[in-house]
Amino acid sequence: MGTEAxxxxxxxxxxxxxxxxxRYSQAGGLMGKRFVVDALRGADLDIAPxxxxxxxxxxxxxxSTLAKCVAMLEKADSGEIWFEGNTIWPGTSKQLSxxxxxxxxVFQDSASALNPRLSAAQxxxxxxxxxxxxxxxxxxxxxxxxxxxxxxxxDWADRRPLExxxxxxxxxxxxxxxxxxxxxxxxxxxxxxxxxxxxAQILNLLLDLQAAHSLTYLxxxxxxTLVGQVADFIAVMHQGKIVETGNRQQVLGSPQHxxxxxxxxxxxxxxEAYRTARVGIER
Amino acid sequence: xRYLQRRLVHGMILLVGVSIxxxxxxxxxxxxxxxxxxxxxxxxxxxxxxxxxxxGLDRPLPVRYFRxxxxxxxxxxxxxxxxxxxxRSLLLLRSRNTIFLxxxxxxxxxxxxxxLGVWAAGQPGRWLDRICMGGTSLxxxxxxxxxxxxxxxxxxxxxxxxxxxxxxxxxxQMDSCAKLWDLGSHLxxxxxxxxxxxxxxxxxxxxxxxxxxxxSRFIQSARAHGIGRTRLLFRHALPAAANPLISLFGLSxxxxxSGSLLVEAILGWPGLxxxxxxxxxxxxxxxxxxxxxxxxxxxxxxxxxxxxxLVCADPRMRVT
Numbered sequence: 001m002g003t004e005a006x007x008x009x010x011x012x013x014x015x016x017x018x019x020x021x022x023r024y025s026q027a028g029g030l031m032g033k034r035f036v037v038d039a040l041r042g043a044d045l046d047i048a049p050x051x052x053x054x055x056x057x058x059x060x061x062x063x064s065t066l067a068k069c070v071a072m073l074e075k076a077d078s079g080e081i082w083f084e085g086n087t088i089w090p091g092t093s094k095q096l097s098x099x100x101x102x103x104x105x106v107f108q109d110s111a112s113a114l115n116p117r118l119s120a121a122q123x124x125x126x127x128x129x130x131x132x133x134x135x136x137x138x139x140x141x142x143x144x145x146x147x148x149x150x151x152x153x154x155d156w157a158d159r160r161p162l163e164x165x166x167x168x169x170x171x172x173x174x175x176x177x178x179x180x181x182x183x184x185x186x187x188x189x190x191x192x193x194x195x196x197x198x199x200a201q202i203l204n205l206l207l208d209l210q211a212a213h214s215l216t217y218l219x220x221x222x223x224x225t226l227v228g229q230v231a232d233f234i235a236v237m238h239q240g241k242i243v244e245t246g247n248r249q250q251v252l253g254s255p256q257h258x259x260x261x262x263x264x265x266x267x268x269x270x271x272e273a274y275r276t277a278r279v280g281i282e283r
Numbered sequence: 284x285r286y287l288q289r290r291l292v293h294g295m296i297l298l299v300g301v302s303i304x305x306x307x308x309x310x311x312x313x314x315x316x317x318x319x320x321x322x323x324x325x326x327x328x329x330x331x332x333x334x335x336x337x338x339g340l341d342r343p344l345p346v347r348y349f350r351x352x353x354x355x356x357x358x359x360x361x362x363x364x365x366x367x368x369x370x371r372s373l374l375l376l377r378s379r380n381t382i383f384l385x386x387x388x389x390x391x392x393x394x395x396x397x398x399l400g401v402w403a404a405g406q407p408g409r410w411l412d413r414i415c416m417g418g419t420s421l422x423x424x425x426x427x428x429x430x431x432x433x434x435x436x437x438x439x440x441x442x443x444x445x446x447x448x449x450x451x452x453x454x455x456q457m458d459s460c461a462k463l464w465d466l467g468s469h470l471x472x473x474x475x476x477x478x479x480x481x482x483x484x485x486x487x488x489x490x491x492x493x494x495x496x497x498x499s500r501f502i503q504s505a506r507a508h509g510i511g512r513t514r515l516l517f518r519h520a521l522p523a524a525a526n527p528l529i530s531l532f533g534l535s536x537x538x539x540x541s542g543s544l545l546v547e548a549i550l551g552w553p554g555l556x557x558x559x560x561x562x563x564x565x566x567x568x569x570x571x572x573x574x575x576x577x578x579x580x581x582x583x584x585x586x587x588x589x590x591x592x593l594v595c596a597d598p599r600m601r602v603t
Binding site for chain 1: 500504519523
């Protein structure tokens with residue numbers, strides 16, 4: 001399966017996912033009956049380097065599980081994942097620890113994604129500390145540089161996460177994610193839950209960072225309007241499978257799969273409603 | 284500092300409230316220390332009346348209470364009718380024995396519960412976790428009393444350890460090593476009982492708190508950075524899971540005086556347990572009040588210690 005997928009995939013893919021499957025099972029009930037959920041059912045995806053690939057789909061379609069498998073936070077049951085031509089799944093722990101810094105993840109809820117007991121500088125410097133990339137004073141200096149890069153004042157280095165606003169926390173999470181100079185940044189609903197103005201600011205920051213560090217993004221989002229504006233490629237996920245991939249014009253303009261058509265239609269409905277509301281306000 | 288002062292004032296108010304409540308209840312309870320004397324034909328009613336007058340028991344409740352408050356301010360904590368001595372001297376000797384026993388049991392229980400809870404939380408649902416959970420369920424279902432009797436049965440059958448008390452006869456004549464050995468062997472059953480009785484609750488709290496923390500997003504983020512398992516568990520998860528455990532530790536400290544009364548009474552450990560039992564039975568009022576007050580004081584100090592530790596351990600507490 002992996003060989004077939006390799007043959008199918010473009011040679012330039014930064015990440016190649018082939019026939020990935022993941023099943024969650026949990027014992028429950030008085031009789032100990034096991035509940036089984038197939039989160040991934042042979043998902044295939046290529047992520048092009050330097051691009052923003054959006055992964056869209058309904059709730060429970062397996063987007064986050066796929067992202068966690070790529071970030072090596074979950075172990076797939078079967079299938080293969082390559083990163084820069086190296087197998088990361090199935091792979092040895094030595095391979096994984098070598099490649100892990102190159103794939104970083106930014107979660108949706110920044111309040112819970114940052115250790116509330118650590119200061120901003122400690123949070124940003126921790127990945128560097130884990131990888132033994134300098135002495136304590138050097139790490140703090142680097143953390144302050146990273147904070148400046150994401151638009152946070154280094155004077156706030158000793159503040160705790162709860163002393164920041166939602167947008168500032170998300171900037172802190174991004175600073176931590178780029179600390180190890182990753183090649184791939186997985187944005188798991190990272191822009192959800194922010195107000196429109198903050199969302200736009202964070203998006204601009206991400207695009208600036210992409211240009212500055214040649215980053216590749218895998219954006220997981222429910223917001224198809226946002227995806228339609230920023231994604232280079234879109235992959236549509238449904239019931240644990242990637243049912244359609246292509247550039248944004250293809251997927252949103254002339255979708256082929258029934259589920260993609262539904263999603264594209266919902267974008268048009270939202271846009272139409274938005275236009276109508278605007279006309280009403282302007283009158 | 285202002286917080287500390289406020290807490291101390293609250294503690295004082297609580298102590299005063301508990302002391303008034305104790306006096307009210309003791310006044311409502313039927314009988315008095317001198318009732319048994321009344322049954323003795325050799326003691327005249329005049330003698331009993333004189334004794335009651337001497338100890339101020341013929342006075343109204345508020346007068347008795349204020350006399351007791353005065354004696355507390357003198358550091359005597361009232362007078363024991365049965366032991367014919369100040370309550371302070373009795374409490375000092377007995378509480379020392381009780382604290383020695385319970386502190387040892389608490390240390391053992393925490394030393395076992397924390398690593399075991401962290402370890403079980405690190406692999407939830409696996410067979411080792413299941414064994415831990417099954418074991419703690421069994422221990423939770425067993426009352427302290429059953430544990431003591433089970434140990435006593437074993438000891439009586441095997442003659443491996445002394446059955447009760449704190450020291451063997453001829454303890455004073457023993458050399459230091461023999462004294463230490465003797466004391467240690469007497470400690471085994473009460474310490475094991477008390478540690479096993481508190482272990483399941485502590486371990487389950489540690490496990491539950493750790494499982495919740497290990498599922499949080501910031502732990503996933505830490506894992507994504509390639510953090511090692513030991514560092515993840517002890518640097519990130521355990522401090523984050525510590526708040527409820529620190530509160531629990533405060534309760535453990537608070538229970539140092541009152542947590543072993545039953546075990547002490549059964550095993551004849553010369554602590555506060557047997558003293559409270561005897562004093563309650565003989566209506567030795569001021570001793571009972573003294574023990575209750577000492578237990579309350581420990582509970583207040585334990586909670587205060589937990590709050591101070593929380594402020595030290597969690598930077599968010601300092602912010603708020």
